[in-house]
Amino acid sequence: MSAGSVHRVSGPVLEVEGLEPGMLELVEIGEARLPGEVISLAGQYATVQVYAYTGGVRPGDAVVATGHPLRATLGPGLLGGVFDGMLRRLSGAPALLADGARLPTLDERREWSFTPTVEPGGRVEPGAVLGEVPETEAIAFRARVPHGVSGTLEWIAPAGSVTIEEPIARVAGVDVTLAERWPVRRPRPVAERLRADAPLSTGQRALDLFFPIARGGSAAVPGGFGTGKTVLLQQIAKWCDADVIVYVGCGERGNEMADVLEEMSRLEDPRTGRPLLDRTVLVANTSNMPVLAREASIYTGVTVAELYRDMGYETVLIADSTSRWAEALREVSSRTGELPAEEGYPAGLATALAAFYERAGRVRTLGGDDASVTILAAVSPPGGDMTEPVSAHTRRFVRCVWSLDPDLAYARHYPAVSWRDSSTRDAERVGEWHVARHEPGWAARRGRALRLLADADRLESIAQLVGATSLPDRERVTMLAGRLLREAVLQQSSLSANDAYCSAAKQEALLELALDLHDACAGVVERGVPIARIDELDLSPATRARDVAGPDDAAAVQAVAEQLRGEIWGLA
Amino acid sequence: MSVRAPVEYAGLTSIKGPLVCVEGVGGVGWDEVAEIRLDSGDVRHGVVLEVAGDLAVVQVFEGTRGLGLEGARVAFGGGPMRIPVGEAWLGRVCSGRGEPLDGGPPVLGTELREIGGRPVNPAARATPRDPILTGVSAIDGLATLVRGQKLPIFSVGGLPHLELAAQVAAQATVRDEPFAVVFAAMGVTNADASMMRDRLELREPSDDLVLVLNTADDPLVERITAPRLALTVAEHLAFDLDRHVLVVMADMTSYCEAVREISSSRGEIPSRRGYPGYLYSDLASIYERAGRIQGLAGSVTQVPVLTMPGEDITHPVPDLTGYITEGQIVLAHDLHVRGVYPPFDPLRSLSRLMRLGAGGSRTRPDHLELAAQLYALVAQARRVADLAEVVGADALSESEARYLTLVDAFEADFVEQGVDEARTIEETLDRGWGVAATLPARELTMVSEAALREHYPGERGRDEGPAG
């Protein structure tokens, strides 16, 4: 540790003298001990960016180097909690946040009930599981040999109570505790990267049926304001079939975080019967909180996701919104006089985005488990302009783009996932996965539905010009099928009690319903039945089925299909 | 407005644009307020942009015109700008710096607070709920304002958004709970300022109004401080004194232009349309001050008003605002041209938190279904109108033609109202049913049978034609 003093203050950027820190070392400034990070060194001065409002910081204020980079304390007690971008605990903190307040991440006095899972005496390597504590009723926290430690397991604590800082084991002379510290900007190591092919089930039809993502994949959700990015990501956070969710509110609204917190405490995880909050870590660095902590929040969040991945869990990191993170980068680089590249963003933007999305993946952990981190991130393009740097670069590095269409949102077609502009590079692998599960028709059905949607769009625009009645009946059947796919399958209201979440079985049933009715209509039209007769039928049970049938009730949907199919064929 | 006896430094080291350098200072911190006192008696205001060693760079908000290196003394305020807070503000009119404009004595408060505020801990927030009723049908009925929400009005130059803002501020109520309105006007013309003062007189009897006025000819810096001052007063009334406080801020576009002007005079790298890259964070530091806090009775609700240059919703001011606020009320030029007041555009307007503030006992049980139905009907009517443009109104079927009647009824009987007409929520919803009844009950598929039985006008059963 060394001590120096402030020489120059300009917003969140300081020049400090009399200090010999390393690059990216964490320092503390003034009596309030505001945290800062060394971002450049030149001669006698170190440039420091500060993770707090610097009003009142003056030349001469003391600066203390901590000897380590920005790091997070990782241990049991993260699940169910709310933290800021530096992983300082906000749950239980005062209602108004003070700068530089000491808010420890974890409760150091809390007693955890530890159960060892190995015997002492053998040789252990980093990542090897030593024992576990029930962090929540849904998730066990698995204590592992930390990175950089290996050798003989000399001692292991017996079953009983431990705090996070008490030793639970000794490996080659090193005490191991439940808590560990990790520099958040560095990915946690893995044994090897594996191919991602099993789909993450999100419970959202527009995604699972049409633009699926593999566990360990990455997806961006670009869309202007009000198109539904936050609602979509929150739905996934609630209902996807991962073990652990890390939800990062990065530079967005405080009320939304309060809403997520309330909902997650209220809603029950159908798989464990426990509140969803038991499997969730919330990182909340809202738009009015210090902008540098916002920049860090993305890294903090993905580090926490990697922590649970390393325990063998399937984890999902949700970041809303990465554009706010990029803007934080821009704010800092402009203060340090860095030469700006596109739209004022630093030249390193693309590299930083690429490095972030690389932290997604399915892996073999050091402990030998097969586990994953999936990254889902909102992108908020200024003015809805998809060519701006953050949107454009993000597309290069993610596997799925779930593009939200403002016209669909205006028409209150939710989720406004565009079937034209969205894409997934995981579809083929997910298709193979379905084949292996004896569902060979999956990919063909998806392809047919996407083609129908595109054909219907094309016909729709012709009908706008010439009137629908001048189109041949066969084409009007295609338009009808497009409408069914949009209204009966793609639309899914987050407010619907029955349909906010949709099981795989009900998803398939709804898609088959739409395709079956298309077959039936095409069939009777082919036999000479005029389309006007079909138009007279009341097909509204098809569009109501998603709301009427419970989330797992494929049978109810199939019954509707049966009935309507009968009515249509009855025309012939 | 300062915390310690200010030390004065005589003479400036250099002047460049709006920036002055003062040498030999000690103990001056970043973002501290400063006063530049000229021998002529003139006083200017500034803020510390940068300090290095014993050199402070101060930005002078009123500009440096007429300033010399000699003949000026600089006093530093010892910290960011603070104002007194307390109930003494109620009934007062002041400038963007908090100086009285009503001929009364300076406002003395119970304590001093920094106008920048402190971020609310997201984990300590309570989600917004319950409405603030404005007496304006379009808002109460279709884009309900919820306590703790920030719901802006997006408008265009020449439309009556200031009238609407004044009407909302004058008429707003929260049932039987303690309430207050803080109105901050930024960069408005003197004519508009006096129009608003007249309208707001309606509130005088309840003595719960604070008016912060910054006209177009007032100092730029006060355009920056006005909303923050308003919010600091409001937060104290809400979270220390348990009131529900509505803060109306007009025109945020003038505010943003002031931010841009100051940024460019600092030589900062501009982002979109010359606005600084931190405009999002800057606006968030204002808008995010809306909300409720767990365990406290009061709330801060915001209605920012802004004009979209060139009616362009992708312009940085509406765009960044929309990214932070919880919905928007959009005023449309074509409705104004047709003489509809307020010129409320139902398709582009949305209160994202409406479900938390309307329906049930909060307003009336049928409210949310009726609103969803009206939105759907108006959207359908828009499509029919487009179709009529192509094929001609005569070619429409009877059921299609009814939609054209529906739009007329919607605009004339529901949206249209007087600038000083306050409607109860019952009247608003009943008028909504009147509009819906342009169509036969069986076509109203988004409302429940029970709601139809109770509210669909006329004696006839639900499978009959339109009432009347």
Ligand SMILES: Nc1ncnc2c1ncn2[C@@H]1O[C@H](COP(=O)(O)OP(=O)(O)O)[C@@H](O)[C@H]1O
């Ligand atoms: N799946 C959905 N179901 C119902 N309403 C939705 C859905 N998605 C979005 N909405 C509506 O759109 C509004 C804006 O969505 P939000 O996710 O906050 O947008 P964004 O984050 O893109 O700005 C929500 O408040 C809600 O009214």
Ligand SMILES: [Mg+2]
């Ligand atoms: Mg959002």
